[in-house]
Amino acid sequence: EVQLVESGGGLVQPGRSLKLSCLASGFTFSNYGMNWIRQAPGKGLEWVASISSSSSYIYYADTVKGRFTISRDNAKNTLYLQMTSLRSEDTALYYCAREEFNYGSYYFDYWGQGVMVTVSS
Amino acid sequence: ETVMTQSPTSMSTSIGERVTLNCKASQSVGINVDWYQQTPGQSPKLLIYGASNRHTGVPDRFTGSGFGRDFTLTISNMEAEDLAVYYCLQYGSIPRTFGGGTKLELK
Numbered sequence: 160e161v162q163l164v165e166s167g168g169g170l171v172q173p174g175r176s177l178k179l180s181c182l183a184s185g186f187t188f189s190n191y192g193m194n195w196i197r198q199a200p201g202k203g204l205e206w207v208a209s210i211s212s213s214s215s216y217i218y219y220a221d222t223v224k225g226r227f228t229i230s231r232d233n234a235k236n237t238l239y240l241q242m243t244s245l246r247s248e249d250t251a252l253y254y255c256a257r258e259e260f261n262y263g264s265y266y267f268d269y270w271g272q273g274v275m276v277t278v279s280s
Numbered sequence: 281e282t283v284m285t286q287s288p289t290s291m292s293t294s295i296g297e298r299v300t301l302n303c304k305a306s307q308s309v310g311i312n313v314d315w316y317q318q319t320p321g322q323s324p325k326l327l328i329y330g331a332s333n334r335h336t337g338v339p340d341r342f343t344g345s346g347f348g349r350d351f352t353l354t355i356s357n358m359e360a361e362d363l364a365v366y367y368c369l370q371y372g373s374i375p376r377t378f379g380g381g382t383k384l385e386l387k
Contacts, residue, residue, distance in 0.1 A: 196324075203365075203367065203379075203380050203381045204316070204318075204324065204367050204369075204378040204381075206369070206375060206377065206378065209376070218374045218375070219375075221281070221375060254323060254324075261329070262330065263330065264311070264312070264314075264329045264330030264333065264371075265312075265314075265329075265371045266314045266326055266329035266330075266335070266371075267314070267316070267324075267326060267369075268326050268335065270323040270324055270325075271323065272323055273323060
């Protein structure tokens with residue numbers, strides 16, 4: 160069974176840093192691209208960042224570029240999101256999601272339960 | 281950035297009704313659109329990928345269609361478990377962008 164379990168969230172002051180982790184199991188982690196997607200309280204979904212299976216391709220939303228860094232450790236089956244210079248608008252539930260590529264289409268077929276990040280003084 | 285605009289933002293429906301949700305891209309994205317369903321307190325679930333391909337296990341009452349800028353998700357026979365927020369996502373260009381969502385409620 161595919162499982163994605165996020166951790167590392169919490170309450171952090173503006174300007175500080177936080178690192179999220181997503182532990183994957185039930186599939187060959189090194190074969191899949193992975194993504195972070197967030198959802199502010201009561202709001203919609205926002206794609207944050209993606210990383211290819213071998214870390215060769217990395218992309219970010221403009222809202223986090225230069226502040227967030229996505230990375231992965233295939234030996235540990237773990238995806239990371241290092242967040243720096245946090246702002247109140249980064250307050251959200253952060254999901255990690257597996258990316259599948261099939262018949263020319265990309266999609267997020269498995270999602271974690273999410274981890275809450277609250278940026279407040 | 282490709283902006284995805286969903287309409288309506290909310291809709292009151294009845295069980296058994298046919299429901300049509302719309303998603304419009306600010307520029308052509310080909311067929312590079314997915315649809316996700318999010319029920320309260322749950323993570324989003326994939327319904328449709330590549331504009332019209334139903335994901336494994338998704339009931340056949342869900343149908344996706346469209347190409348270019350205009351996309352539609354149709355629920356042919358609304359069931360209570362379909363009360364949720366639905367999001368479209370384009371992956372034709374970076375950044376990937378979600379629509380703002382359409383919330384389905386009971387009349």
